[in-house]
Amino acid sequence: MSDADFARPAMDVDVACVGFGPAAAGFLTVLSRALANTSGAAKALESRAAPGLPLQVVCYERADGIAFGVSGVVTRAHGIRATLPDLTADQIPMAAAVAEEKLVYLLDPIGVSHRSRTLRLADGILRGLKLARDSACELPYIPPFLEKDGGMVLSLGQFLEHIGGELMGAGAVQIWPGMPVSEPLIEDGRVAGVRLADMDVRAALTVVADGPVGAVGRRLDLEFGRPPGHAHREWALGMKMVVELAPEKALRPGTVIHTFGYPEPEIFGFLYALPGNLAAVGIFVPSWFRNPMRTAYRYLQHYMLHPHLWRYLQGGKLRSWGAKSLAESGRRAEPFLCGHGYARIGEGSGSTNPLAGSGVDEAWTTGAQLAEAVLELLLEGRPLTKENLEASYVALRRKSWVEQGARIAERARDGFHGGVIRGMAGMALAGMTNGRLWLKGEPHPLADLHEYYRGRIPAEELDRIVADCRARGVPCHDTLMDRCGWPAIPYDGQLLVSHQDALLMGGKVQAPAGFADHVRFRDPELCRSCAAKTCIEMCSGQALSPGEDGVPAFDREKCVYCGACLWNCTGNLEFAAGAGGLHSNEN
Amino acid sequence: MPTPLHIVVCGGIVPDPLQTLEPAAPNAAFPAQPSLKNEMMLPAVLDPWAAHALFEAAHLSAQVPGSKVWLVSLGPKAKLQQVMMTIAQKAPFELVAIDGPASGFTDAFAAAAALAATIEQIPGLDRGRLLLFGGWESASRGAGSTLQMVGERLGITEQFQGVDRIAARAEGAGFEIMERIEGGRHQVSLLSSPPAVLGWATGYLPEPRNNPQVGMANMRTIMPALQRAKAAAMNGAGPSFASVRLPAVERQTRIVKDMPPEEIAREIVAWMGEE
Numbered sequence: 119m120s121d122a123d124f125a126r127p128a129m130d131v132d133v134a135c136v137g138f139g140p141a142a143a144g145f146l147t148v149l150s151r152a153l154a155n156t157s158g159a160a161k162a163l164e165s166r167a168a169p170g171l172p173l174q175v176v177c178y179e180r181a182d183g184i185a186f187g188v189s190g191v192v193t194r195a196h197g198i199r200a201t202l203p204d205l206t207a208d209q210i211p212m213a214a215a216v217a218e219e220k221l222v223y224l225l226d227p228i229g230v231s232h233r234s235r236t237l238r239l240a241d242g243i244l245r246g247l248k249l250a251r252d253s254a255c256e257l258p259y260i261p262p263f264l265e266k267d268g269g270m271v272l273s274l275g276q277f278l279e280h281i282g283g284e285l286m287g288a289g290a291v292q293i294w295p296g297m298p299v300s301e302p303l304i305e306d307g308r309v310a311g312v313r314l315a316d317m318d319v320r321a322a323l324t325v326v327a328d329g330p331v332g333a334v335g336r337r338l339d340l341e342f343g344r345p346p347g348h349a350h351r352e353w354a355l356g357m358k359m360v361v362e363l364a365p366e367k368a369l370r371p372g373t374v375i376h377t378f379g380y381p382e383p384e385i386f387g388f389l390y391a392l393p394g395n396l397a398a399v400g401i402f403v404p405s406w407f408r409n410p411m412r413t414a415y416r417y418l419q420h421y422m423l424h425p426h427l428w429r430y431l432q433g434g435k436l437r438s439w440g441a442k443s444l445a446e447s448g449r450r451a452e453p454f455l456c457g458h459g460y461a462r463i464g465e466g467s468g469s470t471n472p473l474a475g476s477g478v479d480e481a482w483t484t485g486a487q488l489a490e491a492v493l494e495l496l497l498e499g500r501p502l503t504k505e506n507l508e509a510s511y512v513a514l515r516r517k518s519w520v521e522q523g524a525r526i527a528e529r530a531r532d533g534f535h536g537g538v539i540r541g542m543a544g545m546a547l548a549g550m551t552n553g554r555l556w557l558k559g560e561p562h563p564l565a566d567l568h569e570y571y572r573g574r575i576p577a578e579e580l581d582r583i584v585a586d587c588r589a590r591g592v593p594c595h596d597t598l599m600d601r602c603g604w605p606a607i608p609y610d611g612q613l614l615v616s617h618q619d620a621l622l623m624g625g626k627v628q629a630p631a632g633f634a635d636h637v638r639f640r641d642p643e644l645c646r647s648c649a650a651k652t653c654i655e656m657c658s659g660q661a662l663s664p665g666e667d668g669v670p671a672f673d674r675e676k677c678v679y680c681g682a683c684l685w686n687c688t689g690n691l692e693f694a695a696g697a698g699g700l701h702s703n704e705n
Numbered sequence: 706m707p708t709p710l711h712i713v714v715c716g717g718i719v720p721d722p723l724q725t726l727e728p729a730a731p732n733a734a735f736p737a738q739p740s741l742k743n744e745m746m747l748p749a750v751l752d753p754w755a756a757h758a759l760f761e762a763a764h765l766s767a768q769v770p771g772s773k774v775w776l777v778s779l780g781p782k783a784k785l786q787q788v789m790m791t792i793a794q795k796a797p798f799e800l801v802a803i804d805g806p807a808s809g810f811t812d813a814f815a816a817a818a819a820l821a822a823t824i825e826q827i828p829g830l831d832r833g834r835l836l837l838f839g840g841w842e843s844a845s846r847g848a849g850s851t852l853q854m855v856g857e858r859l860g861i862t863e864q865f866q867g868v869d870r871i872a873a874r875a876e877g878a879g880f881e882i883m884e885r886i887e888g889g890r891h892q893v894s895l896l897s898s899p900p901a902v903l904g905w906a907t908g909y910l911p912e913p914r915n916n917p918q919v920g921m922a923n924m925r926t927i928m929p930a931l932q933r934a935k936a937a938a939m940n941g942a943g944p945s946f947a948s949v950r951l952p953a954v955e956r957q958t959r960i961v962k963d964m965p966p967e968e969i970a971r972e973i974v975a976w977m978g979e980e
Binding site: 127129176178182183184185211212276279282283286287289292293294295296297314315316317319618619622626630631632673701702704 | 721743746748783786787790791794911912914915916917918920921924928931958960962
């Protein structure tokens with residue numbers, strides 16, 4: 119039976135929102151507030167889908183809870199506070215006002231990271247001049263574009279739960295977790311709603327807020343393309359843990375430490391102190407890190423063991439763990455922000471500012487801007503057409519601080535494609551000149567396996583290790599890192615635990631029955647001919663492993679839905695909408 | 706045609722059983738009894754046994770036209786709201802919410818009193834058609850006594866515990882109820898007519914898929930019910946807790962798929978022999 123023969127149930131709403139992250143939270147907060155205060159405007163905000171009722175607004179979230187979000191957040195919270203002027207950190211569990219901010223260069227304390235000669239020389243000078251303590255050098259100055267002074271550190275999960283609770287309590291909008299949206303309904307060049315697993319939801323406006331790897335956003339990109347010159351050039355995988363610090367290691371809540379330089383020079387990291395003696399610790403493994411065997415989990419453990427951080431983390435306990443992909447291209451990957459029947463907000467709409475290392479506040483703001491525009495159109499009785507959305511939402515966004523920051527940041531990270539030092543210099547240049555100057559660089563493909571390990575592991579031995587790991591059905595990165603001299607992780611069963619234990623201890627991986635595998639490989643031959651299989655190496659939950667026939671095997675019960683496999687494959691991988699993923703309210 | 710039923714499901718919420726639950730001694734936030742550390746931050750779910758009861762109630766209600774299902778839930782209001790976002794998509798019901806603790810340290814007697822008093826006040830509830838459903842155990846406490854006491858307070862003498870199946874008999878001739886008994890066997894009883902209490906084991910129904918239409922219909926009553934929720938007076942005389950602590954846990958985790966049950970059993974026996 120073809121899909122066309124299948125009589126799919128359908129229902130009508132006015133606004134269907136895809137995904138509940140910070141962008142949708144901003145959108146729904148502004149909309150909900152207006153719907154709750156409809157005096158004088160009640161008629162304009164009446165539902166067309168259900169005449170006589172208020173505007174019917176529903177939001178479908180793939181994960182089984184609204185607090186699934188994974189992010190180590192330090193935010194200036196400009197946009198969030200513009201919407202919620204009375205919001206303070208003490209209203210949200212695990213949030214604190216930024217109290218202290220440091221930028222720290224981490225030297226390599228064990229001498230095995232992949233450092234250039236220049237960087238090794240710089241490390242030697244720092245050590246020689248005794249400028250490094252605990253193999254780290256605290257910079258005396260934080261560039262203004264990085265500063266989060268006056269902002270907040272928070273748990274995105276707790277923040278979203280707080281906002282979601284307020285929204286549901288107000289009763290003007292509905293949020294439905296555990297409901298993946300598989301695709302947009304596209305009819306004659308316009309989006310007419312969304313398709314869920316078992317039914318269609320038709321809507322006058324579809325708000326696409328499903329993040330950087332969302333199925334709906336990617337389908338719209340395929341259908342409508344992107345503006346000329348816009349593409350995803352850079353990605354990163356962020357992985358973090360929430361750690362309960364030992365009582366004697368207490369840090370002042372709101373302490374923010376940004377790091378760079380270790381465990382590999384390309385990898386950035388952070389430690390944010392939260393209330394309750396907790397800390398969020400994590401790293402970003404970017405796409406310009408050319409190691410084809412790149413892994414986030416093992417590197418995160420080495421990161422935590424760096425003496426500068428271990429002095430706080432030693433004796434700590436893992437409270438939660440998570441990972442997510444980050445769209446690091448910002449505005450350069452911006453899609454068409456609206457079309458007939460749809461609008462895009464948040465990270466998937468290119469709102470992330472890669473120079474400031476900020477995304478939550480920007481995403482929230484784009485959502486709030488869309489809500490203001492939609493309300494304006496409805497109150498004026500104008501339809502939600504592409505032209506009207508461009509004249510309202512897009513215009514509002516273009517003249518906002520989000521757009522100004524995005525333009526400054528647009529090329530700030532290009533330099534990283536020419537090396538870490540060039541990248542840092544390029545960032546500084548772009549930041550100091552408001553984006554007028556930057557250092558050029560174009561993305562390279564991943565390094566060939568032999569090229570990356572040349573001088574460290576003889577070619578024959580490298581081939582033998584890879585063949586052996588694949589035969590055993592395990593990723594190669596651990597064996598290769600061991601062989602390169604990275605010390606074994608001293609598991610303590612509390613914070614330093616195996617990758618699989620992190621899945622079990624750091625939250626709950628959901629894989630509800632009745633859904634097909636959401637990761638599939640299109641052409642098995644392409645997989646067999648792929649030497650690196652970076653999708654396996656970078657898989658955050660070890661859900662992908664070497665398969666018997668040369669095609670990676672996928673276990674959806676381990677998938678945390680980070681989406682790293684998507685951008686670590688050259689287009690042979692399908693990443694569909696699926697229920698589940700990792701659930702920890704504390705991430 | 707069988708008489709339409711009034712099915713009341715008592716279903717509490719529990720912190721997700723897969724999270725680490727650490728007990729904490731009475732403190733400023735919970736002065737009357739111990740609580741769970743970070744309880745308000747942990748994700749909550751409908752108690753798994755009560756969830757089975759709800760799914761069975763919805764199934765039975767669909768088989769007997771004109772029937773209605775209420776879900777009576779005692780828990781912190783904010784957490785109830787969060788759980789309803791998921792559970793409301795699974796089966797049609799009307800929520801009756803009671804604002805109170807749900808940590809598992811609450812005295813079963815006091816919880817039963819609060820539940821029974823609330824059920825008695827449900828408008829339009831016909832005791833002659835009442836089937837009182839709930840879990841025969843709880844993920845937060847395994848005493849299995851609350852539902853029984855609710856039934857007693859409501860004067861319901863027909864009580865079945867460890868139920869795995871209920872089926873309406875033809876021609877309105879009552880119900881056939883299958884209860885678990887010792888030795889992995891079931892006992893089949895005939896219930897001529899309500900009222901009755903059924904404490905559910907796991908039943909045989911799968912968890913229903915989320916249905917957004919069911920969710921939207923339920924939500925029309927859920928939010929008003931949460932706004933109306935009265936605080937339960939749970940601070941009466943009950944058990945006193947001398948101390949609370951987390952049992953020592955030794956993790957020996959290994960994930961293996963498709964392993965034959967015999968082999969799993971052999972390995973567990975061998976492991977126990979080592980202890």
